[in-house]
Amino acid sequence: MQIAKKSHFVIKSGDVIYNKLFAWKGSFGIAPPELDGMFVSDKFPTYELDRQKVYENWLRWYFRCPALWEEARTMSTGSAALSKLTLNPPKLLLLTMPLPPLDEQRRIVVRIEAVAARVEEARGLRRQAQKERRALISGCLGRMALGIRVDGHLGNVLQEKPRNGWSVRCDGSENGIPVLSLGAVTGFQYRATEFKRTSESTSQDADYWLQPGDLLVTRSNTPELVGHAAIYNGSPYPCIYPDLMMRLVVDENRADKHFVHRWLMIPSVRDYVLNESKGTSPTMKKISQGVVMNIPFPSSLSLPEQRRIVAYLNNLEAKVETLKRLQAETAAELDALLPSILDRAFKGEL
Known part of the structure; x- marks a missing residue:
């Protein structure tokens, strides 16, 4: 197989991998089994994880912390434009992270994952509510039409x-x-x-x-x-x-x-x-x-009846829009909850 690029890395399952052009956006991860043996360019440096010191899921969650992304941004170099900032491999090793004993890492990860599961459950309920909200108007319109002679x-x-x-x-x-x-x-x-x-x-x-x-x-x-x-x-x-x-x-x-x-x-x-x-x-x-x-x-439906129906639907839609706004506020709260939990967890407050 011919590969034009001079430098390539072979990914192994469980390796730490990141995109050095977008580290400031949180492009860190741990390679899943399905990527084992694949090649990546030099834009994606990889590292073997020392599992005697760090629990894999501890690191996986830490990679999702905005504080880490901000540290990566301040250490990246390149053009003034954010899109050109690069975190080269030597700088990656200078990024800081909390490293309690393995048993403590595992305990905290259990707490994080329990909260994450609750957050995802809440998001699922919100998505279901959105579907039901849309179906409410559609169903009401359908039932309305059944009682009208076309x-x-x-x-x-x-x-x-x-x-x-x-x-x-x-x-x-x-x-x-x-x-x-x-x-x-x-x-x-x-x-x-x-x-x-x-x-x-x-x-x-x-x-x-x-x-x-x-x-x-x-x-x-x-x-x-x-x-x-x-x-x-x-x-x-x-x-x-x-x-x-x-x-x-x-x-x-x-x-x-x-x-x-x-x-x-x-x-x-x-x-x-x-x-x-x-x-x-x-x-x-x-x-x-x-x-x-x-x-x-x-065609023969009277104007007063048409206007009565419109007024009823407008009132229903206003209530639905109120529900929509509340759901949007809930979504924002859910989006902020997990980063807040991660911040507390990696400060040792969880």
Whole structure:
């Protein structure tokens, strides 16, 4: 086998290994059995562990301490840019670490792993809660739809056919006009920060300009995201919507656009959109104006009833958002807990 590099290391299971270019980011580890006998470049120095002095899992946990990463950063040399800092092998051996007797190392590791298991259990519960939170809205929408008579199509309550936006070249010009990207309507929520800029010439009379309150639908995206919709909130302004979106102009004498927005989320409509989407690529699908016009819709549902449903869903979503914020706060606390425990452990306080 021909290897062009002059210096290579052979990894043995249980060896200490680190990336000297990213030691400041915590790139330390102990080689697992599946890497035994493999080669690495000179960017990954390896060392044999003296197991008479240090317990392998003690070192494995110590490698996860931010204090060690910071020490590695201060000892690294190179360009002022962090990405160029290098901790060369002689400096590695100067890094400090606490080294109590082996029995004490093992005792502390048992405590660390017990806490880590509880933290991971809490994270698992949080992930499950996130899934249930998303399923709550979807399930509510599905149950709502079961009690509504679907007797028409979306086209019955639109003033005109859906209109595509402008396929404009975006060049990121600092003073350019904002152009929404697909991410602006992903997840059926409007994201005002998801836009690019163009310096192309524009026409004030063109149909691609957005107005606050416009209802937008993606006409091209991945299968799970095509047909997502959101209501433009007026930011940024002025703003152009792209060719990959359609604007729906709802006849507000026949339908509430906020109800239309909610209706596009229900599972049966999502199934319809997915079944009617086209495209040779399995990862990118498109829907036509005709598909959108023919979305099954309760055309005869009264405006007061539509608004009552929207108010109920808004109230439910507000409660879900409160739960989401609490979960985010819990996530931050969990992320901070293990480093705090490690800091105490390696100071002999655990």
